[in-house]
Amino acid sequence: MFHDLFGRGSGDYDHNDPPEIDRMWNKFNERLNRLFKRKKKGGEDPGDDNDSGGDNYDDELNKRRGLRFGLIMLAVVAFLFWMGTGFFIVQEGETGVVMTFGRYSKMTGSGVNWRLPSPFQSHEVVNVSQVRTVEIGYRSSLKNKQPKEALMLTNDENIVDIQFAIQYRLKNAADWVFNNRDQEDMVRQVAETAIREIVGRNKMDFVLYEGRDQIALDAHGLMQEIFDQYQSGVQITNVTMQNVQPPEDVQAAFDDAVKAGQDRERQKNEGEAYANDVIPRARGTASRLIQEAEGYRDQVIANAEGNASRFDMIVAEYQKAPGVTRDRMYIETMQEIFSNTTKLMMDVRSGSNLLYLPFDKLISQTAAQPESANTEAQTSSGVSQVPPVSTDSGRGRESRDRGGR
Numbered sequence: 008m009f010h011d012l013f014g015r016g017s018g019d020y021d022h023n024d025p026p027e028i029d030r031m032w033n034k035f036n037e038r039l040n041r042l043f044k045r046k047k048k049g050g051e052d053p054g055d056d057n058d059s060g061g062d063n064y065d066d067e068l069n070k071r072r073g074l075r076f077g078l079i080m081l082a083v084v085a086f087l088f089w090m091g092t093g094f095f096i097v098q099e100g101e102t103g104v105v106m107t108f109g110r111y112s113k114m115t116g117s118g119v120n121w122r123l124p125s126p127f128q129s130h131e132v133v134n135v136s137q138v139r140t141v142e143i144g145y146r147s148s149l150k151n152k153q154p155k156e157a158l159m160l161t162n163d164e165n166i167v168d169i170q171f172a173i174q175y176r177l178k179n180a181a182d183w184v185f186n187n188r189d190q191e192d193m194v195r196q197v198a199e200t201a202i203r204e205i206v207g208r209n210k211m212d213f214v215l216y217e218g219r220d221q222i223a224l225d226a227h228g229l230m231q232e233i234f235d236q237y238q239s240g241v242q243i244t245n246v247t248m249q250n251v252q253p254p255e256d257v258q259a260a261f262d263d264a265v266k267a268g269q270d271r272e273r274q275k276n277e278g279e280a281y282a283n284d285v286i287p288r289a290r291g292t293a294s295r296l297i298q299e300a301e302g303y304r305d306q307v308i309a310n311a312e313g314n315a316s317r318f319d320m321i322v323a324e325y326q327k328a329p330g331v332t333r334d335r336m337y338i339e340t341m342q343e344i345f346s347n348t349t350k351l352m353m354d355v356r357s358g359s360n361l362l363y364l365p366f367d368k369l370i371s372q373t374a375a376q377p378e379s380a381n382t383e384a385q386t387s388s389g390v391s392q393v394p395p396v397s398t399d400s401g402r403g404r405e406s407r408d409r410g411g412r
Contacts, residue, residue, distance in 0.1 A: 038073050093124040100136030102180040105129075111181055133180035138244060141194050143202065144170035149250055158254065159203050165211035166257075170250040171223070173198050173230065175243050182240030194241060201229040211253075219248050 096119055097103040103115035105122050106129050115130075122128040144157030149170060157168045175194065177183050187193050205225045206214055214222060227246045234241040253261040325332040 035073070035077075038070065089124050093122045093128070095120055095122070095130055095132070097132055101132050101134050104131045104133060104180050104184050106131070111185055114181055131184055133177060133183060135177040135180055138174050138176050139191075139194075140172055140174050141191065141198060142170075142172045143195065143198050144168070145249070156199055159206045161206055161211045161214055162208055163210045166254055167206065167211060167214055168250070168252050168254050169202065169206065169214075169248070171198075171202065171226075171246065171248045173243060174245040174247075175241050177240050178242040179238075179240035182238050186238050186240065190239075193237075193239065197233050197237075197239075198226075198230055201233060202226045205229065215251055215253070219251060223248050 095103065097115055097117045099117045101117060103120055105112045105115060105120075107123075107127065109129070112128065120130075122130055143153075145152050152168075152170070154168075157170055158166055159169055160166055173194070183190060202222075205222050209218055209222065223246045227243055230246070231243045234243070252258070321332065321336070
């Protein structure tokens with residue numbers, strides 16, 4: 008067949024000569040053209056000789072064989088090309104998901120992979136190492152706000168404007184492809200639902216000020232829990248609070264309320280500081296008075312016990328020598344009285360020629376002098392002077408003792 012198809016044996020060239028590829032291809036094309044352009048001749052005379060009939064039969068057989076071979080070659084090439092469409096390349100950090108008639112079949116790693124060609128199998132390449140970002144409450148810039156997403160209600164029935172972003176990557180490519188219809192919209196809805204629930208549990212002041220980090224942490228945990236329940240194949244990596252503030256329509260009133268709250272806290276702190284200053288001092292004073300009273304009580308009791316003991320001793324001595332004891336008691340009593348008085352008593356009936364000096368007035372005048380003059384005098388002299396009161400008292404006692412004698 009091949010000899011007839013490519014013209015071998017027709018006497019055009021020697022059988023021992025090597026075939027020329029171009030010549031063989033040209034003859035193949037000529038025979039195909041003749042086959043498709045051939046038209047049956049009607050009304051041929053059946054009385055043709057046997058030689059011409061045999062040649063026509065061989066020629067017809069060769070044409071059929073050539074057509075069959077060409078169709079087979081085309082089918083083989085088409086089949087190889089169709090099978091080649093099953094090869095696909097998966098880059099590093101990506102995962103290929105192979106589906107058989109639209110149903111999950113397997114996942115492939117990075118490199119060159121093969122699957123059954125369409126329509127039997129198909130594939131989808133998913134980037135699992137890329138960090139994706141979803142913005143809630145704004146788009147691209149904080150100025151481009153989305154009020155429907157940003158406005159949220161707190162536990163104390165106040166409205167806050169929250170703008171935040173979440174970053175995530177994929178942990179299961181098959182779940183990401185098959186369990187989500189609109190992946191990015193699903194992530195946005197889950198994030199918005201979680202943050203609204205967290206904000207609804209807390210009060211406005213906590214959300215605006217000290218609770219930002221805690222809210223982001225709680226929202227991160229709640230989002231991951233929801234994604235795992237949905238088997239969405241999402242792994243949350245970070246939740247960032249971009250901006251938290253009251254709505255713009257009530258910003259001025261909110262600033263006034265914040266200022267009033269700050270004034271209240273300031274006055275409260277001042278009151279607590281004053282209380283912390285006064286209460287310890289009052290407690291210290293009370294403790295000191297209690298201690299002084301207890302000391303005075305102990306002193307009075309001790310003095311009374313001492314006087315009682317002394318009186319018992321005096322009684323015993325008085326019983327032994329009443330006159331001597333009585334005189335000694337009189338002298339001690341008078342000495343104690345005169346040592347504590349500023350009056351001078353003189354016996355004028357006995358004809359004493361002692362002069363009377365107003366010691367009480369002199370003592371009062373001396374005590375009325377400024378203390379600064381005393382200090383300067385002591386500093387300039389360098390010698391401590393004995394107060395006049397003591398000198399006068401000594402002299403008065405000496406005069407009394409002499410008068411008594």
